[in-house]
Structures are given as C-alpha cells and as structure tokens.
Amino acid sequence: xxxxxxxxxxxxxxxxxxxxxxxxxxxxxxxxAHNFDVQAFRFNADKEHMRQPRIVRVGLIxxxxxxxxxxxxxxxxxxxxxxxxxxxxxxxxxxxxxxxLQEAWTMPFAFCTREKRWCExxxxxxxxSTQFLQELAQKYNMVIVSPILxxxxxxxxxxxxxxxxxGNNGNIIGIHRKNHIPxxxxxxxxxxxxxxxxxxxxFETAYGKIAVNICYGRHHPLNWLAFGLNGAEIVFNPSATxxxxxxxxxxxxxxxxxxxxxxxxxxxNRVGTEVFxxxxxxxxxxxxxxxxxHFYGSSHFSAPDASCTPSLSRYRDGLMISDxxxxxxxxxxxxxxxxxxxxxxMYANLLSEYLKPDFKPQIIADPLINKxx
Amino acid sequence: xxxxxxxxxxxxxxxxxxxxxxxxxxxxxxxxAHNFDVQAFRFNADKEHMRQPRIVRVGLIxxxxxxxxxxxxxxxxxxxxxxxxxxxxxxxxxxxxxxxLQEAWTMPFAFCTREKRWCExxxxxxxxSTQFLQELAQKYNMVIVSPILxxxxxxxxxxxxxxxxxGNNGNIIGIHRKNHIPxxxxxxxxxxxxxxxxxxxxFETAYGKIAVNICYGRHHPLNWLAFGLNGAEIVFNPSATxxxxxxxxxxxxxxxxxxxxxxxxxxxNRVGTEVFxxxxxxxxxxxxxxxxxHFYGSSHFSAPDASCTPSLSRYRDGLMISDxxxxxxxxxxxxxxxxxxxxxxMYANLLSEYLKPDFKPQIIADPLINKxx
Numbered sequence: 108x109x110x111x112x113x114x115x116x117x118x119x120x121x122x123x124x125x126x127x128x129x130x131x132x133x134x135x136x137x138x139x140a141h142n143f144d145v146q147a148f149r150f151n152a153d154k155e156h157m158r159q160p161r162i163v164r165v166g167l168i169x170x171x172x173x174x175x176x177x178x179x180x181x182x183x184x185x186x187x188x189x190x191x192x193x194x195x196x197x198x199x200x201x202x203x204x205x206x207x208l209q210e211a212w213t214m215p216f217a218f219c220t221r222e223k224r225w226c227e228x229x230x231x232x233x234x235x236s237t238q239f240l241q242e243l244a245q246k247y248n249m250v251i252v253s254p255i256l257x258x259x260x261x262x263x264x265x266x267x268x269x270x271x272x273x274g275n276n277g278n279i280i281g282i283h284r285k286n287h288i289p290x291x292x293x294x295x296x297x298x299x300x301x302x303x304x305x306x307x308x309x310f311e312t313a314y315g316k317i318a319v320n321i322c323y324g325r326h327h328p329l330n331w332l333a334f335g336l337n338g339a340e341i342v343f344n345p346s347a348t349x350x351x352x353x354x355x356x357x358x359x360x361x362x363x364x365x366x367x368x369x370x371x372x373x374x375x376n377r378v379g380t381e382v383f384x385x386x387x388x389x390x391x392x393x394x395x396x397x398x399x400x401h402f403y404g405s406s407h408f409s410a411p412d413a414s415c416t417p418s419l420s421r422y423r424d425g426l427m428i429s430d431x432x433x434x435x436x437x438x439x440x441x442x443x444x445x446x447x448x449x450x451x452x453m454y455a456n457l458l459s460e461y462l463k464p465d466f467k468p469q470i471i472a473d474p475l476i477n478k479x480x
Numbered sequence: 481x482x483x484x485x486x487x488x489x490x491x492x493x494x495x496x497x498x499x500x501x502x503x504x505x506x507x508x509x510x511x512x513a514h515n516f517d518v519q520a521f522r523f524n525a526d527k528e529h530m531r532q533p534r535i536v537r538v539g540l541i542x543x544x545x546x547x548x549x550x551x552x553x554x555x556x557x558x559x560x561x562x563x564x565x566x567x568x569x570x571x572x573x574x575x576x577x578x579x580x581l582q583e584a585w586t587m588p589f590a591f592c593t594r595e596k597r598w599c600e601x602x603x604x605x606x607x608x609s610t611q612f613l614q615e616l617a618q619k620y621n622m623v624i625v626s627p628i629l630x631x632x633x634x635x636x637x638x639x640x641x642x643x644x645x646x647g648n649n650g651n652i653i654g655i656h657r658k659n660h661i662p663x664x665x666x667x668x669x670x671x672x673x674x675x676x677x678x679x680x681x682x683f684e685t686a687y688g689k690i691a692v693n694i695c696y697g698r699h700h701p702l703n704w705l706a707f708g709l710n711g712a713e714i715v716f717n718p719s720a721t722x723x724x725x726x727x728x729x730x731x732x733x734x735x736x737x738x739x740x741x742x743x744x745x746x747x748x749n750r751v752g753t754e755v756f757x758x759x760x761x762x763x764x765x766x767x768x769x770x771x772x773x774h775f776y777g778s779s780h781f782s783a784p785d786a787s788c789t790p791s792l793s794r795y796r797d798g799l800m801i802s803d804x805x806x807x808x809x810x811x812x813x814x815x816x817x818x819x820x821x822x823x824x825x826m827y828a829n830l831l832s833e834y835l836k837p838d839f840k841p842q843i844i845a846d847p848l849i850n851k852x853x
Binding site for chain 2: 272274275276278280281286287288289290291302306307308309310311312313316323326327328329331332333336337338355356359360362363366367412413414442443444445447448449450451452453454455457458459461462468469470471472473474475476477478
C-alpha cells in the first residue's frame with residue numbers, strides 16, 4: 108500500500124502509530140487448525156502522571172454459518188456454536204479481556220426471507236447461547252458481548268434484536284436492544300422486531316466502560332453520540348451487512364464515530380453468502396433469488412485519534428485483537444474538547460422543534476431567485 | 481491505486497460511479513497561466529418519472545496566501561484577491577453555478593499568533609471583499625460563498641467568523657456565523673471571536689439549497705445534522721487546518737456527514753505554510769516558531785451515496801469542480817430512510833437531560849466488578 112493510501116486508510120500520520128502484536132502459539136495453532144484469520148495490533152497513548160495506563164485487550168469475531176440453511180434449525184445453531192468455540196478459545200488463549208461476537212451470531216441472517224419460522228432461533232436472555240458463553244467467560248476471565256435474536260418471555264413473546272453482556276465472572280451484566288431498524292434492501296428486519304426500548308446503556312465491566320451500537324445504528328450519529336454521553340470508552344458495532352449496499356460506508360462511519368466521540372470502536376461484520384431454502388424478491392424488479400448477497404467481513408478497530416487497524420478478511424472467519432490504552436479517550440477529550448465545544452443546548456432545542464409536525468426549517472431564500480438562472 | 485484502495489478511498493463500488501468531466505480551454509489555459517490544479521467530476525443519479533434531473537455545477541477554491549505576512553495588511557489582502565481572481569474566472573468560464581472559497585480567504589490564518597492586530601482584516605458583511613465578489617457573481621451568474629473575518633459594526637465592533645452568501649444576481653442573500661470554535665493546538669480562534677448566533681440557516685439559491693459548516697464545525701455531527709434538518713442539499717466546509725493535527729480525520733468526517741444526512745459536501749482547506757513576523761509557542765513545550773504548520777489543501781466533494789471525488793493537491797492552489805444531480809439526495813433518503821428511522825424524540829430528551837448539571841449517565845455496573853480481574 109502506498110503512502111497516500113496508508114495515510115487515508117489507517118490514519119497513519121496520527122500521533123500514536125499502530126504496533127503489530129505477536130500472539131501465543133496456542134492462538135496461531137487454533138487459527139491454522141480451524142482456518143480462521145487472526146490479526147493483532149496495539150493502539151498507544153501518552154503516559155500520564157496521575158493515572159496508570161489502562162491497557163485492555165479486546166477481540167472481535169467474524170464468521171460464516173456452518174451448515175446449509177436447509178438443515179434442522181437445532182443442528183444449524185449447534186454447528187455455529189461448535190465453529191465459533193475454537194475462535195473464542197483462541198481469544199481466551201490470547202488473554203483477550205473483552206470479546207464481541209457478530210450480530211445474531213447463532214443463526215443465518217434470514218430476515219431477507221420474511222418467513223417467520225426463523226423466529227424459532229430466538230432465545231430468552233438466559234438461554235442456550237448465553238449459558239454456553241457464560242461458561243467460556245468464566246473460564247477465560249473474559250467479558251463477552253453476545254448479540255442474539257431475543258424472545259422476551261415476559262412481554263408476550265416479543266422478538267428483539269439484543270445483545271447480552273456477560274461479565275468476566277460469567278454473570279449476565281445486562282442487555283441492550285437495537286435502537287434503529289433498517290428499511291432498506293433485503294433488510295426486512297422491521298417485519299421481525301421493533302425499535303429497542305433500552306435506551307443507550309453503558310456497561311461498566313472489570314475492564315472498562317463498553318456499549319453496543321447494533322448494526323444499522325451505525326448510520327445514526329446520534330446513536331453513537333448517546334453512548335458517548337453516557338460515558339462509553341469502547342463501543343462495539345456487531346453487524347450483518349452486504350457488499351453491494353453498505354461497503355463504501357463501512358470504513359467511514361465507525362472511524363467517524365470514534366473521532367467524534369473520543370472512544371474506541373470495534374466493528375464486526377459476518378462473512379460469506381447465505382443461501383436460503385425458498386427464493387425471494389428484493390424490491391428491485393429483478394428475478395427471485397435465494398441469497399442475500401455477500402457479507403463482507405472486514406472487521407476492524409477505530410481509535411479516537413482517527414487511527415484504525417487494517418481489516419480482517421472479506422471472505423474468511425477471523426479474530427481481530429487489539430490492545431488499547433483506554434486513557435487515550437480522555438487524552439483526546441482534553442486535546443480536542445469536542446464535548447465542551449458541542450453547544451448541546453442548541454441541538455436539544457432544534458430537535459424539540461423538529462419533532463413538531465408544523466416545524467419550519469430555517470431557510471433564507473434569495474428574493475431574486477427567479478430573476479434569472 | 482489498487483482496487484482495495486479505490487474502493488475505500490472513493491467508494492467506487494457504489495451504485496453511481498464517478499465520471500471525469502472535460503473543461504473548456506479557457507479554464508485549462510487559466511490553470512496553466514496561473515499555476516493552479518484543476519479537476520472536474522460528475523456524480524450521477526437515477527432518472528425519475530416525476531422530476532427532471534437537477535444538475536448543478538459546483539466549485540471549490542483552495543489557495544495559499546500571496547505575499548509575506550510582514551507586508552502591509554492592505555497589500556496582503558489585495559494580493560490575495562488578485563491571486564484568487566483568475567481562479568474565480570476559471571470557475572466562471574467553466575459555467576460553475578455555485579462556488580465556495582476557503583475560510584477567512586482574505587487573510588493569512590493568523591489566529592495562531594494571538595496578536596490582535598490581525599483583527600484589522602475584519603470587514604463588515606458588505607465590505608470590500610463582498611463587493612469584489614458581488615461583481616463576479618453577477619458577471620458569471622454564479623452563487624458565491626465567501627468566508628471572511630467579519631466586523632459587526634452594529635454590535636460594538638464584534639468580530640465573527642462568517643460566511644457571506646452572494647446570489648447569482650450579485651445580491652447578498654444572507655450570512656452564517658461559525659457555530660463551534662476550536663480550542664486545540666495553535667487554533668487560538670477563541671481569543672478572537674465567539675460562537676456564532678445565526679443558528680443553522682439553509683440558503684435557497686437559484687441552484688439549490690446550500691448551507692455552510694465552517695471549519696471546526698465538521699467535528700460536530702450535530703452541526704452537520706442541523707443543516708440537514710433544515711433541508712440542505714449541499715453543505716460546504718470551508719476550512720483552514722494543518723497536517724499534523726487533523727489530516728487523518730479529513731477524509732472521514734465530510735464523507736460521514738454526506739452519508740448520514742443524504743446531502744453533498746464540498747470540503748475546502750487552504751494550502752501552504754504561512755510564516756508570521758513574531759514567533760510564538762504552541763503549548764506543547766517545544767521552542768517558539770513562526771509558522772502554523774502545513775495547510776494541506778486536499779479539497780474534495782463527498783456524495784450521499786458514500787462516493788467522493790479524489791482530492792486537489794496538498795501543495796498547490798486549485799479549483800475542484802463537480803456536476804451533481806441534486807435529485808440524488810432524495811433518492812438516498814427514500815432508499816436508506818435515515819431521517820425516518822432516526823428516533824429524534826429519544827435524542828431530544830437525552831440532550832435535555834444531559835444539559836442538567838446533575839445529569840446521571842445510563843450506566844449498568846457489573847456487581848461482581850471487583851471480584852477478580
């Protein structure tokens with residue numbers, strides 16, 4: 108990659124260049140044996156007088172599904188769990204402190220089909236996949252963020268798109284539900300579940316304050332902002348998104364969020380092409396087809412100083428690891444003062460006005476607009 | 481540039497690839513004679529049944545100052561106007577409809593010095609530089625956006641960082657004052673002028689609805705959002721920013737704003753190194769020096785579909801031209817529905833709460849946080 112491309116793609120003229128990190132043999136052996144990509148980097152920060160460095164090791168997992176979508180649902184789910192297990196083990200062997208899986212990781216991303224039978228993959232917060240991860244969280248002393256399709260037993264069996272945050276002692280710290288639901292392309296998620304009702308929680312874990320902006324929420328700067336206002340130091344963006352639709356946006360939005368909010372972002376996208384049993388149309392006038400397009404992986408980290416890691420493969424399962432000194436968040440806040448210069452009062456007022464049906468935009472029209480043009 | 485770099489840098493797998501545009505000989509002759517970079521591109525949109533295409537030609541000018549900062553202020557200003565004139569002529573010869581100049585274009589960016597004598601460059605809204613541009617706007621039937629240092633005669637000779645929007649008939653349509661003032665590096669602007677009091681106006685011109693996010697405001701997603709809520713189709717970001725500080729952010733923030741708000745963005749940065757008469761320190765413990773660093777140019781356009789043009793030179797004066805079908809803005813709104821899925825009510829409430837001194841962030845703490853780690 109030439110200088111110009113490195114500069115723009117990785118922010119490599121920033122104050123704290125990235126270092127590569129070497130991982131233990133146990134990790135690289137697992138990666139070879141199970142054929143997944145593994146990369147590791149370190150974001151640096153300045154030394155401070157009044158605080159020790161707060162270096163945490165954070166991991167992201169991206170993966171394809173394991174067996175065809177025509178198989179029995181229980182087998183599909185089990186096979187994904189079996190496939191992801193060695194990648195989690197690799198994270199554990201690497202001493203990862205906080206690990207995040209991809210959106211709806213226990214299932215194919217079947218919402219393109221509009222078939223409601225896929226709701227069978229939904230689980231209660233303390234269901235099978237959570238129990239599976241609780242054991243691993245405790246074993247590896249690791250916080251695990253688990254995005255699932257949730258069945259809310261206490262509210263009429265409502266379906267949600269949810270993350271379960273599991274503490275490093277294997278306990279469930281809490282949940283967050285996806286705030287913004289797409290209505291674009293084959294992302295027919297709005298026929299399965301509604302906008303989340305959990306606000307913008309930040310989870311204070313043993314290793315730092317984390318939050319989760321699920322998938323389509325990354326297109327909403329206010330969603331990113333809200334996690335920042337609540338004090339997040341790392342925000343994960345577990346996603347499932349396809350090449351033709353969102354790929355030009357992918358390297359931009361997460362980095363912008365990290366810059367604008369002075370926190371780290373971990374972006375995850377699933378991998379591969381998932382083919383479904385029954386063909387469907389895409390609202391584009393083209394013939395029916397049975398796949399959702401290519402999930403392009405490319406998981407990566409972004410830092411508040413505008414730097415970022417390279418991305419994992421577009422095609423293979425992968426584990427991305429980064430060491431990050433969380434002190435960098437406050438250092439960047441002190442340097443750039445985005446919070447202090449933000450004038451939130453103006454925007455609280457504007458949004459309140461905008462919500463009114465008779466909102467009048469602030470437009471200054473040229474009185475001579477029709478004179479000539 | 482290889483495929484991976486093109487894809488990420490220019491969003492080239494988007495639905496509407498960029499075309500190069502050829503310019504008249506008069507333009508290229510002026511560029512050769514006056515040694516400035518000129519580039520031209522076209523953003524495309526889908527054809528619609530119910531609307532004709534609304535193609536406008538938009539220009540951005542970046543330039544260095546013309547003579548040393550030790551010269552008489554009147555000569556410095558005059559020489560910049562003389563230097564910029566042939567670039568404006570080149571825009572006029574190219575049929576540009578809307579043209580934007582760089583931040584505080586009539587002067588060196590002397591705010592690093594903290595010397596108040598540079599306030600002499602401030603002008604009333606209808607001052608010398610505005611009159612100069614009004615003539616050219618009328619001559620070329622061109623809207624001109626002119627960022628100046630403003631002297632507000634009617635309010636105690638207050639200084640503002642202001643843009644004057646001049647209609648294609650040479651009339652002053654209105655002004656906007658910079659909303660967010662930096663407190664970082666040598667950007668000592670907060671000692672010269674205060675946060676603007678003009679809200680987020682959108683100017684309805686003969687060629688479309690435009691707005692101006694001045695310089696440091698590009699770090700504030702809410703500032704970009706507000707221009708979008710008021711209906712902007714093109715937002716200019718006239719800037720003056722230096723390599724060591726902001727360059728890794730430069731290719732990210734404008735593109736993110738274009739994506740998040742479904743409008744076009746024109747980003748402008750001045751060029752060159754400006755050396756001042758009296759050395760100053762930079763609050764970094766290093767010895768005094770007389771320059772502000774390198775203004776890295778790199779002006780470019782971003783589109784709502786996540787594509788963008790290449791950038792003008794990092795070193796030379798330049799004119800960047802793009803044809804853009806403004807219909808693309810609504811097409812992207814209809815496709816992605818970011819406005820409709822934004823849940824502004826949540827954020828109006830959150831910001832109102834956040835403004836209170838006793839705001840409590842939404843934090844869910846792990847009760848076992850101190851058990852082991």
